Amino acid sequence: MLNRTLAPESKLVDEISFIEPLKQVLDNGIPVFTINAGKQELVRIEFIFENVNWNASKPLEAIAVSHLINNGTSTLSAKEIADKVDYYGAFLQTEYGADQTCIKLYTLNKHLQSVLPILRSILNESIFPEQELAIFIQNQKQSLQVSLQKNDFLARKSFANALFGETPYGSNIQPSHYDDLKREDLLNYFKAAYKPKNCTVFVAGKFEEAEFNILNSIIGKDWDNDAPSITNKFSFTSIHQGEIFVEKPDAIQSAIRMGALAITRNHPDFPGFQVLNCLLGGYFGSRLMANIREDKGYTYGIGSAVASLKDAGYFFIATEVGVDVCSNTLAEIEKEISILKTDLVQDGELALVRNYMLGSMLGSLENAFSHADKFKNVYFSGLDYSYYENYIKTVKSITAGNLKNLANKYLNTDSFTKVVVGKK
Amino acid sequence: MVDFNRFTLANGLRVLVHEDDTTPMAVLNILYDVGARDEERDKTGFAHLFEHLMFGGSVNIPSYDEPLQRVGGENNAFTSNDITNYYITLPAVNIETAFWLESDRMLSLAFSEKSLETQRNVVCEEFKQRYLNQPYGDVWLKLRPLAYSTHPYRWATIGQDLKQIEDAKMEDVKAFFQKHYNPKNAIMVVGGNVKTEDVRALAEKWFAPIPAGERYLRDLPQEPVQTAERREVVRADVPLNAIYIAFKMPARNDNAYQTYDLMSDVLSQGQSSRLYNSLLKDQQLFSDVHAYITSSIDEGLFVIEGKLVEGVSIETAEAAIWAELNKLVEAEVTDVEITKVKNKSESIMVFAEMSLLDKAMNLAYYELLGDADGLNTEINKYLAVTPAAIQQAAKATFKKEQCSTLHYLTAQDA
Numbered sequence: 095m096l097n098r099t100l101a102p103e104s105k106l107v108d109e110i111s112f113i114e115p116l117k118q119v120l121d122n123g124i125p126v127f128t129i130n131a132g133k134q135e136l137v138r139i140e141f142i143f144e145n146v147n148w149n150a151s152k153p154l155e156a157i158a159v160s161h162l163i164n165n166g167t168s169t170l171s172a173k174e175i176a177d178k179v180d181y182y183g184a185f186l187q188t189e190y191g192a193d194q195t196c197i198k199l200y201t202l203n204k205h206l207q208s209v210l211p212i213l214r215s216i217l218n219e220s221i222f223p224e225q226e227l228a229i230f231i232q233n234q235k236q237s238l239q240v241s242l243q244k245n246d247f248l249a250r251k252s253f254a255n256a257l258f259g260e261t262p263y264g265s266n267i268q269p270s271h272y273d274d275l276k277r278e279d280l281l282n283y284f285k286a287a288y289k290p291k292n293c294t295v296f297v298a299g300k301f302e303e304a305e306f307n308i309l310n311s312i313i314g315k316d317w318d319n320d321a322p323s324i325t326n327k328f329s330f331t332s333i334h335q336g337e338i339f340v341e342k343p344d345a346i347q348s349a350i351r352m353g354a355l356a357i358t359r360n361h362p363d364f365p366g367f368q369v370l371n372c373l374l375g376g377y378f379g380s381r382l383m384a385n386i387r388e389d390k391g392y393t394y395g396i397g398s399a400v401a402s403l404k405d406a407g408y409f410f411i412a413t414e415v416g417v418d419v420c421s422n423t424l425a426e427i428e429k430e431i432s433i434l435k436t437d438l439v440q441d442g443e444l445a446l447v448r449n450y451m452l453g454s455m456l457g458s459l460e461n462a463f464s465h466a467d468k469f470k471n472v473y474f475s476g477l478d479y480s481y482y483e484n485y486i487k488t489v490k491s492i493t494a495g496n497l498k499n500l501a502n503k504y505l506n507t508d509s510f511t512k513v514v515v516g517k518k
Numbered sequence: 519m520v521d522f523n524r525f526t527l528a529n530g531l532r533v534l535v536h537e538d539d540t541t542p543m544a545v546l547n548i549l550y551d552v553g554a555r556d557e558e559r560d561k562t563g564f565a566h567l568f569e570h571l572m573f574g575g576s577v578n579i580p581s582y583d584e585p586l587q588r589v590g591g592e593n594n595a596f597t598s599n600d601i602t603n604y605y606i607t608l609p610a611v612n613i614e615t616a617f618w619l620e621s622d623r624m625l626s627l628a629f630s631e632k633s634l635e636t637q638r639n640v641v642c643e644e645f646k647q648r649y650l651n652q653p654y655g656d657v658w659l660k661l662r663p664l665a666y667s668t669h670p671y672r673w674a675t676i677g678q679d680l681k682q683i684e685d686a687k688m689e690d691v692k693a694f695f696q697k698h699y700n701p702k703n704a705i706m707v708v709g710g711n712v713k714t715e716d717v718r719a720l721a722e723k724w725f726a727p728i729p730a731g732e733r734y735l736r737d738l739p740q741e742p743v744q745t746a747e748r749r750e751v752v753r754a755d756v757p758l759n760a761i762y763i764a765f766k767m768p769a770r771n772d773n774a775y776q777t778y779d780l781m782s783d784v785l786s787q788g789q790s791s792r793l794y795n796s797l798l799k800d801q802q803l804f805s806d807v808h809a810y811i812t813s814s815i816d817e818g819l820f821v822i823e824g825k826l827v828e829g830v831s832i833e834t835a836e837a838a839i840w841a842e843l844n845k846l847v848e849a850e851v852t853d854v855e856i857t858k859v860k861n862k863s864e865s866i867m868v869f870a871e872m873s874l875l876d877k878a879m880n881l882a883y884y885e886l887l888g889d890a891d892g893l894n895t896e897i898n899k900y901l902a903v904t905p906a907a908i909q910q911a912a913k914a915t916f917k918k919e920q921c922s923t924l925h926y927l928t929a930q931d932a
Binding site for chain 2: 096098099101102103104105106107109132133134135136164172173175176177179180181182183184185200201202229232233236237239240242243244245344345346347377378379387388389390391392393394414415416445446449450452453454456457460461462463
């Protein structure tokens with residue numbers, strides 16, 4: 095007779111294998127890191143550029159260039175670029191990040207040869223037409239107006255501004271910043287940032303010698319841009335600690351976001367801090383979810399995270415809760431953090447978190463794209479795969495005492511920035 | 519190409535296996551053939567609330583999530599108007615844990631009052647977070663009852679209002695489980711680093727003992743053909759005027775479905791599309807404009823929505839959308855356009871094969887539609903669509919008397 099009360103036997107995740115990339119260099123010096131894996135005849139190619147020449151009075155330059163770079167070159171109009179990319183069933187995406195900007199191409203291999211020349215034109219000959227800039231400004235301002243009515247957006251924005259001030263990590267973007275955008279500034283930024291010296295390429299998918307040769311023959315030739323640039327570099331001490339309350343009289347839910355500057359991936363405590371974070375708010379069974387959602391029903395979701403940027407790390411907790419239970423939620427968050435600082439986590443819970451994190455790491459290595467993403471994480475932190483070895487070792491071996499120490503070191507709620515948007 | 523093996527247990531549970539040895543992981547996906555369309559008119563939001571309760575412990579296992587996380591697994595679920603789908607990803611070596619957990623909650627739930635109480639609150643907060651506390655968040659709560667007079671697609675999966683969720687009773691929960699959650703109404707897909715014979719043995723062990731239950735026979739009220747234009751104006755505290763236009767379109771299994779999907783792509787797929795170039799770039803009437811289909815199993819909706827540039831009148835904007843729709847009625851799309859949207863569809867399908875979970879979910883869904891192999895032959899249906907077929911679809915669809923239009927206006931325009 096089947097005994098359904100007993101769990102089947104299970105095994106610990108032991109072996110986690112990473113695919114390391116092959117490094118090659120294009121004729122013009124751009125390094126190319128390739129994860130050649132997968133069965134499908136497709137490829138993702140990412141052109142990543144460090145953000146440069148930060149000017150706090152013009153915080154949208156890099157963002158606008160990234161948005162508009164595929165909106166007209168000296169040989170192709172915005173419509174022609176879109177027509178060609180779509181015709182070949184490819185996807186061309188630009189992604190602005192706080193540290194780097196990425197131009198991402200997804201294509202079936204059979205169309206690689208046809209699509210790359212469009213990319214070459216974009217990377218060399220973008221002209222940022224006035225007309226396209228005007229449309230961009232108008233539509234982005236409208237989209238910002240909608241976002242500014244969302245409590246979670248406001249909470250994120252004011253939290254980031256409190257931690258990072260007027261830098262790319264925290265800049266308090268207003269609609270008027272869009273009006274200040276000038277075509278000349280975009281062109282200058284483009285010439286300084288989009289050059290081989292500032293570019294790294296990451297490839298994932300089916301990509302062998304023939305494909306590399308196509309890439310090299312089209313993108314590996316000399317580029318036009320070569321203006322001087324200074325790569326962004328920042329240092330931070332938290333600018334605004336304590337409570338920030340943005341009142342919204344009609345709110346039916348309040349957005350909460352709290353946390354503080356912390357450590358980056360390079361810091362020896364980082365993997366341990368990730369275990370601590372997981373325990374507190376990093377997965378569905380976390381203490382915050384168990385208490386505030388599953389026991390009290392105050393929210394649809396609550397979570398915490400540790401984020402590592404190039405020049406800063408930070409920790410935060412975020413949720414949206416009914417306005418009537420906002421104060422209770424704040425008190426429960428404090429309580430959960432305080433327990434981590436005073437009580438040792440029990441063996442059962444720690445074993446669960448270890449297994450969950452190892453399973454999650456294994457599951458995050460699903461395909462060539464995810465292997466490339468894992469490499470980018472360490473590459474841009476100046477680390478190598480020993481980081482992951484150390485991470486896995488830490489997850490397997492960290493003790494309850496270590497976690498309590500880390501909680502006391504990094505989770506000082508007195509020095510947290512605590513943002514509430516809505517009603518208290 | 520997504521290969522699979524298929525068998526059915528004596529109690530009616532359909533099982534599909536997709537072997538993929540490139541991953542150390544496995545997926546167990548169970549689709550239950552029940553969605554918001556199967557709810558009673560005065561108990562809407564129930565299928566979704568029920569999905570939450572499926573995580574509140576089962577008859578022999580007090581906690582669903584904990585044992586799964588303990589073996590390195592993760593899970594989630596979603597409810598739509600048509601289906602409820604549950605999925606687990608975990609290291610393949612621990613696949614039996616997934617069988618244990620899923621079979622026990624198919625056998626019976628714990629039906630704990632505490633869980634019902636909590637999840638009622640959680641779902642009410644979800645309702646507020648996603649539908650009430652967001653600009654334009656309640657659009658679908660307005661647009662569905664405008665477009666459907668009779669069919670249960672009238673209501674959104676979250677439910678008609680908070681009140682019906684607050685009123686949910688344990689007896690309703692039990693009745694819903696009895697009616698819908700049995701092997702005959704489910705399709706299970708196991709994918710990843712597994713072997714069909716092992717899956718068969720595990721399925722026999724854990725699922726075969728579950729009583730077959732009654733097969734639920736769906737008999738939904740049919741939507742009458744719309745013969746008069748419908749319009750509604752909403753005013754709310756939003757920054758921009760917006761417009762939503764909805765037309766009925768064929769059901770998911772209708773031969774014309776792919777034609778409508780490509781027609782929406784011609785209008786709205788990517789920056790080369792017609793609406794983007796004409797309405798946003800050239801005429802600058804909209805800051806945001808899209809056309810899409812709801813992909814419903816019963817008669818669905820073809821929707822055009824957009825946010826207006828400040829200063830543009832809603833009448834001008836609406837007329838401009840109609841001008842684009844009329845172009846589809848008056849002339850065939852070009853060969854370049856049709857090739858483009860077909861190439862794009864092909865790409866999207868190949869890229870979807872990168873994800874094990876997507877493959878498993880798609881197999882389950884196509885099996886529900888009639889045959890899991892439809893996933894592999896779907897592209898041929900897209901490639902067979904002609905410009906003439908799109909024009910014919912446009913002619914049959916874009917008529918004022920078949921149209922439901924919602925103007926969502928800023929309160930300050932009042």
